[in-house]
Amino acid sequence: MSPTNLILLHPPSIYDFRKEHQMFGPISDVVPSSSIFEMYPIGFMIMHGYLQQYGFSVRIINVALKMLKSKRFDVEKLIKSLNTAAFGIDLHWLTHAQGSLALAEIIKKYHPDTPVIFGGLSSSYFHRELLEYPQVDYVLRGDSVEEPLAQLLASIKTGRTVDNIPNLTWRDSSGNVVENKLSHSPPNLNYYPFDYRKIIKSTIRHIDIIGHLPFHKWLKYPIVAMLPWKGCVHNCIICGGSAHFYNKYCGRKQPAYRSPELVANDIALVAKYLKGPIILLGDLRQGGEGYAQELFERIRVARIKNHIAIELFNAAPRSYFEQMARAIPNFNIEISPESHDEEVRKTFGRQYDNKGLEESMRYALELGCRRFDLFFMIGLSRQTPQSVQETVDYCDYLIKKFKRFGIGRVLPFISPLAPFLDPGSLAFENPKKYGFKQIYRTFEEHRQALLQPSWKYMLSYETKWMSRDDIVTSTYKAAIRLNRIKARHGIISQKEAQNLEALINEAQNQVERIDTIVQVEEREKRNSLLKLYKNETKKLSIATICKKDELNWPLKMIRFNPVSLLQALFD
Secondary structure, eight states, X not given: OOOBSEEEEEOOSSTTTTTOOOBOTTTTTTSSSOTTOOOOOHHHHXXXXXXXXXXXXXXXXXXXXXXXXOTTOOHHHHHXXXXXXXXXXXXXXXXXXXXXXXXXXXXXXXXXXXXXXXXXXXXXXXXXXXTTSTXXXXXXXXXXXXXXXXXXXXXXXXXXXXXXXXTEEEEOTTSXXXXXXXXXXXXXXXXXXXXXXXXXXXXHHTTOSGGGOSSTTTTTSOOEEEOOEESOSOOOTXXXXXXXXXXXXXXXXXXXXXOHHHHHHHXXXXXXXXXXXXXXXXXXXXXXXXXXXXXXXXXXXXXXXXXXXEEESSOOOHHHHHHHHHHOTTEEEEEEEEOXXXXXXXXXXXXXXXXXXXXXXXHHHHTTOSOEEEEEEESOTTOOHHHHHHHHHHHHHHHHHTGGGOTTSEEEEEEEOOSOOOTTSHHHHSGGGGTEEESOOSHHHHHHHTTSSBHHHHOOEEESSOOHHHHHHHXXXXXXXXXXXXXXXTSSOHHHHHHHHHHHHHHHHHHHHXXXXXXXXXXXXXXXXXXXXXXXXXXXXOOOSSOGGGGOOOOOSOOBOHHXXXXXXXX
């Protein structure tokens, strides 16, 4: 097979996770992927399609998933066998700080002269620090680097200078870090193709299904996320995707939207091949009332039967849900109130009260919303351990209040803000102002933190109101209480709640045992005990605060349309 121009590799959060059994805890319990965060960003698919339009050959390999699927999978053997002009590694989420660099180091071991390119939001923040590592050659900054990446690949191919490529950070011949101007920020998202057929064809071309899958259980639960916009109009203080971050680190003064027509076409194309749920990321009202209204009308005309999840950033009027109900037979809602306490919520950046939240829930459920998911968080500014438990009480109240619409129609979750404060968020850049104490700040400190024995020691912060111990203890206490509440209301079975509670109790015992070992003063003895404990305790990486499949929206027996998938190979 002829060499590719670019191979995009997705790393695990921690490279040696198959050997070292860190206690990851509940850091990934309310997202589809596992604790090694094997789900690669949507940007991979967008870059894959964009670059192919301009004649570049691109391949995606989900290294994290391949490692997760098989203990015998040899990463070094794979890397050694690859033939490409450049490698791309995503460092979008900071949880990949250790795994991304470890993977880059292996690349340089077998391909010392092949450029390694980093990208993603965390890369954009730490771009200069990343260039201090010899295994990183280039960093592309910003949220839309398809065109700068195309220019960089052309320069690599022809040997041309890279000093005029926008958004690029690189080293010159003297080893000095050069930061090109952050000037590429497309005003809209209409330029890129959102086409899963290209991924299907690439899967066949490279005879590699696993390497192209988004996350571990995707074949059983084929959920697809849509990206109608980049940027944000809000400034939630712990969010690395806030207006502040996009303006300062991506050069984006205002959100860029994909047209309602194209988003509706994207949804229809996915629905043609997959019967799984589709989630529209972000609050559509950011684009204005006319944007959401047009999108819903186009979805209605397309007659989409898939479950579609709509995200809310704020309370919404009844008219908004009426538009949804007319357009989407199976609509679901997601919202993150963060806390029951309106002052905590307001400090976070959510400007609505409980009355508005509950009215939105009632409107949605009365109009046929299949499920209304609520996500609460632990470790917030102004939040105390008592406040966390009062949030659990509020979850009980909401379940009771809306139980008349059916069991499981209202589904609350609570999880910690873990393991890190988002780099570039307001709280990360000005922690004292918001009551945070930063434990890790540099990229290297975060990389090392991921190698800590338990998630308590990975936490990059404490708050004025809660210590690390408080966050861990409050998390497990809240999880036990919320699972008991769900069992009492019939959302989960008593047996499931008992099994979860046993796991949570075991996790708490493990945290305490690790604490005891960490306190051993003699370093050699401490490291020896930790190694022994990790090897003996395989459940260190399974600590769970909720049933993972609670996150899943309903799914039909037949998840794919095989005829359409076969046709896609010849389109």
